[in-house]
Amino acid sequence: MNLIEVRNLHFSYQNDHDVLKGIDLTFDHRSTAIIGQNGAGKTTFVKLLKGLLKPVTGDILVNGINTKETSVAKLAAQIGLVFQNPGDQIFKSKVYDEIIVGPRNIGMPADEAENMTKRALEAVGLGSKINHNPYDLSFAERKLVSIASILAMDPRIVILDEPTIAQDDPGKQLIKDLIKKLESEGKLVISILHDMDFVSETFTRTIVFQHGRVMIDDDTKSVFSQTDVLREAYLEPPHITQLGNRLGYSETYLTAEQFVNDLLMEKKLKSNIN
Numbered sequence: 001m002n003l004i005e006v007r008n009l010h011f012s013y014q015n016d017h018d019v020l021k022g023i024d025l026t027f028d029h030r031s032t033a034i035i036g037q038n039g040a041g042k043t044t045f046v047k048l049l050k051g052l053l054k055p056v057t058g059d060i061l062v063n064g065i066n067t068k069e070t071s072v073a074k075l076a077a078q079i080g081l082v083f084q085n086p087g088d089q090i091f092k093s094k095v096y097d098e099i100i101v102g103p104r105n106i107g108m109p110a111d112e113a114e115n116m117t118k119r120a121l122e123a124v125g126l127g128s129k130i131n132h133n134p135y136d137l138s139f140a141e142r143k144l145v146s147i148a149s150i151l152a153m154d155p156r157i158v159i160l161d162e163p164t165i166a167q168d169d170p171g172k173q174l175i176k177d178l179i180k181k182l183e184s185e186g187k188l189v190i191s192i193l194h195d196m197d198f199v200s201e202t203f204t205r206t207i208v209f210q211h212g213r214v215m216i217d218d219d220t221k222s223v224f225s226q227t228d229v230l231r232e233a234y235l236e237p238p239h240i241t242q243l244g245n246r247l248g249y250s251e252t253y254l255t256a257e258q259f260v261n262d263l264l265m266e267k268k269l270k271s272n273i274n
């Protein structure tokens with residue numbers, strides 16, 4: 001089932017310059033990374049999905065609702081967007097108040113909203129910071145607060161703009177596990193990323209944007225096997241894929257675990273032959 005349909009989407013901020021130049025895409029529940037050079041139109045695209053911007057030409061249907069024919073407030077229960085900069089999202093002086101405002105705004109009853117707020121904070125590992133001022137937290141923790149504020153509304157579609165910025169390895173692992181859990185629950189996660197290692201380890205599908213168009217849209221492994229096309233988009237494959245290529249393996253490796261497993265298998269085969 002398609003959760004989002006994008007048909008012949010064009011968008012410009014100024015009339016003379018198209019930022020998005022005819023995009024046709026559908027999204028089911030597969031977790032999807034959007035990658036591409038700076039200025040390719042990725043953030044503009046997700047703002048259009050969220051309904052913050054409206055198509056100049058074409059249509060976007062979110063759960064069957066045309067974004068042109070509804071308000072951002074009405075879409076909020078269906079689709080959540082975590083901004084790149086938490087400062088664009090956080091406006092309350094207590095973490096709890098920041099998180100609960102979303103569920104209450106979409107009409108969730110008070111006790112359910114409270115429950116969802118606590119669960120969302122636990123999910124991002126910030127259960128103990130519930131009474132803190134968000135601005136006493138680190139940038140990475142504020143980013144997790146803004147993720148929790150979207151999770152608390154329990155939307156079917158979650159969009160993350162650069163979620164791994166400023167996160168250390170445990171923070172990245174937490175976000176990776178969260179994305180995989182949401183996907184396993186049938187929710188759609190779309191994320192803009194520049195961190196190719198995180199993309200290869202986390203996402204089922206990857207879309208490459210270039211100059212306002214979709215350049216590649218495929219499963220993540222197929223995308224990272226197309227090294228020539230990636231080069232054209234000024235993108236480097238993940239480090240583990242590059243290592244496999246440099247060592248002459250034809251397989252496209254997406255995780256260190258896959259690579260090590262194959263090396264161990266190869267070693268075992270060799271020792272059996274000898």
Ligand SMILES: Nc1ncnc2c1ncn2[C@@H]1O[C@H](COP(=O)(O)OP(=O)(O)OP(=O)(O)O)[C@@H](O)[C@H]1O
Pocket residue numbers: 013014019036037038039040041042043044045
């Ligand atoms: N509010 C705005 N007004 C006018 N032009 C804008 C605005 N926001 C973005 N643009 C322009 O639209 C184009 C696409 O920008 P966008 O932020 O969507 O790209 P991006 O792929 O997300 O880039 P990045 O990876 O740097 O975030 C760029 O040329 C940018 O300068």
